[in-house]
Amino acid sequence: MDRNELLQENINLIRKIAWSFHHSTGLEWDDLFEEACVGFLVAYNRYDPNKSKLSTWAFHTVRNHLIDYCRKWKGTHHIHLSCIEFEPEDPKAEADLFFEDLLRGLSGKGKEVAQTIMEAPNDFFSLPPKMARGKIRDFLREKGWKWQDIWDGMREVDQILSK
Numbered sequence: 001m002d003r004n005e006l007l008q009e010n011i012n013l014i015r016k017i018a019w020s021f022h023h024s025t026g027l028e029w030d031d032l033f034e035e036a037c038v039g040f041l042v043a044y045n046r047y048d049p050n051k052s053k054l055s056t057w058a059f060h061t062v063r064n065h066l067i068d069y070c071r072k073w074k075g076t077h078h079i080h081l082s083c084i085e086f087e088p089e090d091p092k093a094e095a096d097l098f099f100e101d102l103l104r105g106l107s108g109k110g111k112e113v114a115q116t117i118m119e120a121p122n123d124f125f126s127l128p129p130k131m132a133r134g135k136i137r138d139f140l141r142e143k144g145w146k147w148q149d150i151w152d153g154m155r156e157v158d159q160i161l162s163k
């Protein structure tokens with residue numbers, strides 16, 4: 001079986017991994033899918049059939065390849081809501097400056113998400129990114145927001161931050 005046939009046979013696995021990274025990082029799905037395909041080819045070239053199944057080997061190799069890709073992406077781009085990892089000396093002052101610029105580019109749901117963060121920056125900036133997003137999500141759900149509105153607002157903030 002050649003590489004193209006193996007790629008087609010495992011395309012759903014590759015899509016699933018890329019999709020999970022898209023949702024957890026906010027990076028473009030197309031870019032992640034391309035990188036996942038590259039990761040699959042790396043997995044195929046290093047695969048030893050005596051040690052495991054190709055799909056098992058590929059899953060771990062593709063996942064690790066995407067983790068490396070996300071780390072490199074994060075190091076070369078602006079702060080992204082999914083990647084906020086800093087502890088300012090004066091969180092309130094830092095947040096005020098940061099969100100003043102951010103709010104100019106937002107409208108509707110995105111502005112409300114940003115204002116939610118701005119109201120209590122210590123609650124969000126002190127947490128790892130995934131936990132901060134979860135806390136924002138839970139807070140907005142308590143305020144009666146629908147899931148689609150939450151994701152639309154967070155996506156709008158992500159888009160402004162990644163410019």
